[in-house]
Amino acid sequence: MQSLSSYLSPLFGGFLIGCSALLLMLVLGRIAGISGIASSLLNKGTTDKIWRLVFIIGIIIGALLLQLVLPKSLPFRAELSTIVIVIAGLLVGFGSHYGSGCTSGHGVCGIGRFSSRSIVATITFMVTAAITVFIIRHMVG
Amino acid sequence: MKLFLVLCSGILFGLGLSISEMVNPTVVLNFLDVFGQWDPSLIFVMGGALLTVAIGFRWIFIRQKPLFSEKFHLPTAKDIDKNLVVGSAIFGIGWGLAGYCPGPVIAGLAYLQFEPILFCFAMFIGFKISQLVKNK
Numbered sequence A: 001m002q003s004l005s006s007y008l009s010p011l012f013g014g015f016l017i018g019c020s021a022l023l024l025m026l027v028l029g030r031i032a033g034i035s036g037i038a039s040s041l042l043n044k045g046t047t048d049k050i051w052r053l054v055f056i057i058g059i060i061i062g063a064l065l066l067q068l069v070l071p072k073s074l075p076f077r078a079e080l081s082t083i084v085i086v087i088a089g090l091l092v093g094f095g096s097h098y099g100s101g102c103t104s105g106h107g108v109c110g111i112g113r114f115s116s117r118s119i120v121a122t123i124t125f126m127v128t129a130a131i132t133v134f135i136i137r138h139m140v141g
Numbered sequence B: 001m002k003l004f005l006v007l008c009s010g011i012l013f014g015l016g017l018s019i020s021e022m023v024n025p026t027v028v029l030n031f032l033d034v035f036g037q038w039d040p041s042l043i044f045v046m047g048g049a050l051l052t053v054a055i056g057f058r059w060i061f062i063r064q065k066p067l068f069s070e071k072f073h074l075p076t077a078k079d080i081d082k083n084l085v086v087g088s089a090i091f092g093i094g095w096g097l098a099g100y101c102p103g104p105v106i107a108g109l110a111y112l113q114f115e116p117i118l119f120c121f122a123m124f125i126g127f128k129i130s131q132l133v134k135n136k
Helices: A004-028 A034-042 A049-069 A082-098 A103-112 A116-140 B002-019 B025-032 B041-060 B082-098 B102-111 B114-134
Strands: none
Touching (some): A004 B002, A034 A049, A034 A082, A034 A103, A034 B102, A049 B002, A049 B102, A082 B114, A103 B041, B025 B041, B025 B082, B082 B114, B102 B114
8 A cells, every 4th residue: 555645646636637627517518438439520410529539538638738848758668569459449448338338428428417228337347357467467467 | 628628528538547557558467467466556545546537436426417418428228238247347457468448558658658549549440340240
């Protein structure tokens, strides 16, 4: 365990993410689910693409702003192989759309509304993710 | 004004993801590594976000409608169906493989690194495949 103060920035970061979700709900009545917002940019039937694009650009600007003020040392790690990144990206994209949400939509906004679908979804992806990490780090690696 | 507020909301999201270190896939994988050197810090990210949202939503939903829309656009599905479970399970496998979920990897584009850029590209192809499969 680390010292208590090292949990303050995760807690504060979480608070900001929560405030973001509240603002989006207050302004547009929309769930701040990133997989939903991003994937519908590809959907021909989506007529309100502008706010979605603005929100996505905002996320990138937010990360950029912090990087300018408090730079993180990059890269975060030795790069994974290209094939692993591509497979992981395909699985995350397919799965989060097929399951109607990801960490933000189900994990934060959905559970925040006490949706039973989101609780089931969050437990499911947490468990499969932990199993995947276990296999890679403790059985293969 | 509407889009400015949406932009602010996005910026808050990106700031939150980077301040909390969720943008760092190693931190995420250490959190998911329950049987190894478990790093619980991301519980505080989700906990902080959840608490804020759970309290704030109650207050927002007292309103008849949002500031710039005719109604709240909330999911109507109630059933726990196969798509929900299968999709979430697949998403989790991908998350555990690389340590990126959709929000943090989009925020990670800010760092102009190869990994998040390639991952996002593959993720959008994944979105499209699911859209095609679901609409069949």
